[in-house]
Amino acid sequence: MGRKEDIERLYNLLELLEERVNGKRKLKNCDGYLNWPDQGIYFFFSNTEREETTQQRITRTGKSGDLWDRLYQHRGPLTGNYPGGGRHRASRFRLHIGEALIERDGLHSDFPEWGAGDSAVPETRDEEQLLEEQVSNYIRELPFLWINVNTAESRNYLERNLIALLSNFEKEAIDPRSSTWLGKYSPNEKIRKSGLWCVNDVHKKYDSDFLDELESHILKTTPVE
DNA sequence: TGGCAATAAACCACACTCAA
């Protein structure tokens, strides 16, 4: 089977997953009180559709040994010192989106420290709060799905192959992103060309057999309540 | 109903792994 057929199979498997978990969620409606699986893989979708279908396009996939903790890092806090914001230094997803917003809106002089270092002093965080809020607003509106994957070996294998399959980086573009996709403004070439908010593995080849393993995990995934 | 303790979740900074 070719890459296009494998991508079709992947999206069909995700439709099955969506049925199993009673639909996609958005982070704006989620918290840690839901019974998330301890470990797993998540799929964020864009609100735009794939070519020739009504399916939403995958825009990022990632893994975690503590699923909600990772989703929380992407969502950002609702309360505390930075409500509605977040920490892009703890979430590359947030970092990439913020960089694209800076490029698109010409905000370099407003956020000169964005992405600099692993931590920031409160003064810098105060200055970045406005952009963190914009990033949070963007992420919290993205529909997402998740699967339960217990072993790190499986999570690494599935994530690597998912990204390699979906990435258009230096490959034939399947489901190419529109010119209005925010990632087109990313300073990172891998994001612009892959069509994903991912950098690792976008240039790799994938192993079709991973779809069989993905299906087995989907069939074991249950809804959160 | 209010006070207290226990527990869970939220939050954060830093450490660690892996690949290039």
Added chain:
DNA sequence: TTGAGTGTGGTTTATTGCCA
């Protein structure tokens, strides 16, 4: 060695349950 990304562990905050 560096960058990307996740894992770990400590602290703070919120919630729950119990008792007077």
